[in-house]
Amino acid sequence: MRERLLVLMIIMLATAFFGEMKVNPLGGSFRFSLGIAAFSFGLLWFSSVPVITTGFLTGTFILGFRVGMDMLMGYGPWLESVYDHLPSAFYYFSFAILFRVLRARNYVEFPLKMGLIGASVDFASNLVELQVREFLNGFPPLTWQGFFMLLFFGVLRSFFAVGLYNSVSIRQIRAVGEVRQQELERLRMINTELYEEAFYLRKSMTQLEDITRESYRLYRRLLTSQHAESPTALTIAEHVHEVKKDSQRILAGISKLINQEGLAPQMPVGELCELVMRANQKYAEMLGKEIEFAWSCQVSLATNQIYALLSVLNNLVANAVEAIDGSGKIELNVRLEGRQIVFQVLDTGPGISQDEREWVFEPGYTTKYDAQGNASTGIGLTHARGIVQSLQGQLHILRDLGEWTHFEVRIPTHQLLRGEGG
Template sequence: MFNRFVLLFLIMIATSFFGELKMNPFGEEFRFSLGTACYFFGLIWFRTLRPLETGVLVGLFLLLFRTSLTVYQGGIAWPDAMLTHVPSVVYYLVFATLLTATRLRKRLDRPWLVGLIGTLGDFAGNIGELCTRNALGASYALDGDTLLILLTFGTLRSFFVVGLYNMLMIRQVRLLGEQQQSQIERLTLINSSLYEEGFYLQKSMRQIEEITRASYDLYKQLKTEQRQGTLAADLSRSALSIAEEIHELKKDSQRIFAGLDKLIRQETLGTRLTLRSLVDLVLNANRNYALMLGKEIVFHGYVDVNLTTDRIYPLVSILNNLVANAVEAIHEQGTVGVEVHLSKGLIEWHVWDNGPGVAPEDRDYIFQPGYTTKYDPEGNSSTGIGLTHCHDLAALFQGRLELVTGLPTRFVMRMPLTELLQKEGL
């Protein structure tokens, strides 16, 4: 409620002041001004305002404003000055009544109709004002020339306002679209990380299941072989206890996995992405990463495969790890590229950079879990599982990730084309 009163006050002020930017086509007191444009724009932009209420308040405020101004500037008595400006109130009342009767707010999706209604409202308001002035003793001729001038100015003011409104709305929609796209990219990167965690949790669950089965088999074997004494019986009970505890661990892991899976499904993009869009998403994210690290890196993306896929998260996980590694490998300035090609039924993903490259003695170990050559300024090593993630996730697509010898540093991942056409699933 408070905000609506503030908006009403602002429109009254703006209409009054811009109303002084005027021209008098017929001489004397009748004017064309920008005040009308402010009033009309305020009504279609601020949708909490009611046209008739706004028209009445704007008209009354305008009467007081112009009367005060006339009295101050010309030394005219208040009653005479007020009588001079009363017809202006009629203009806003007629204009507001027509906007209310035509239900302007429900037609904002059709700009041409809004412009037409505004033109008719402006035209009718001016006719009402001229008729009131004539009734108060003026002598304005309502002939064809006068009506044509009124219609021309009404059209210009109305469609100027509609054009400005649509221009601002388009800009607003574009900004909103950019924000939504940024949100989608952020969401995709987060979900790709969740996907990785879910993938390895599911892998751990399979291992837990195997350990549980082995523990229970050991219990049955000890139970069968116990002959005498308490040692075998104690061992069998211990084996059974271990199996039960591992089984509980598996149940806990299943619950965690179910929560992760539910979260991923809730936050899914719900659409397919082109490989071009997917590559752009990863490059944009790492462009920001490079800026954060204070590095000047030029990113190149080239995709000659016109294909869309549902399997977004594992692909983003792989590419994001590889490109982030390339960014970290470059010292201060460099180039990073991602290329996608189709060759003999295989999709080839190339991630390259012109950094220092991988040392020959490290090439045989870079895909091993925990192996790393990266250390922070304090000398702490990284986890060394990034490339292992990439290697294992590539296997989801029946693919293979390899490091190509030579410079520039180039990782190539090859996978069957048919794998990208399948539904995504952990």
């Protein structure tokens, strides 16, 4: 209720204020102003307010406002001022009634129809005002010139209000779209991290299955030889089996999170690359680094393997961001070579020595340390290579290209079109 009263006050004040931006082409106190444009916009934008109530309150407020202005300026007796401005109140009364009867709000998605309806309502309301003026003040009858002037200003003011409404609506939709896009990108990056965890959880489950099988075989051999430790082997097999079951439940939960509704099952490779570069540009800014990002994609393919590719490319580009000291450049290039899609990540960091190239893909190996001297986990490139290999692809470091460190990923094209569980 309080919000609705606030909206009503805003509409009345805006209408009164813009109503003073006027011309008097027919003489006397009859005016064409921007007040009705503000009033029309208010009725369209604030759809929660009742049209007729708003019209009668605004008309009454306009009458009081203009009479008060006349009194402050000393323009004559107050009763004469009331007779001069009362027809304007009837204008807003009739405008609100016609606006409601014609259900103008139902046509806000059709600007041309809305503009024509608004112009018709404006024209008819002006005729009502002139009739009241003729009755109260002896205003001269309307001429053909005045008739066409009413029509012209009605169209002008109506389409101005509709245009303003659509302009503001478009900006609002764009703002909502940008927020939605940012939210989708955030969800995709979260899902990418979950994908990595799910990928290695599946791998661990395979190993757990092997351990369970071997433990049970050991139990059978020990049992056959009547060894005293045979129950221990069985207990180990049972515990490992329980761990595997727990892992399956965790994996099922992660899989549900990854397959969130609202996220498209496919994504163009070019759009995916743009997402990676945009996310890492923000990462570089957060680290206070001045890095120039560039990317090119000569592939029009859309892929189902969104999180696999995001995980790999994000690892490589984020590593490049962290490797660059202060300022530099990072490039991501994508092209087709035969039946393979090739991703190249280049950066102007310090480079990787020949000896280190043999170790960077080993789990736990790292050359990165934080401000306190703590080493990073050293599993990013291991994860990336594992995911690429699961797609029957290859990830390797090429010989440095001038000042550039050069990573290359090659994946068979058909692997990017398989299902997530394939």
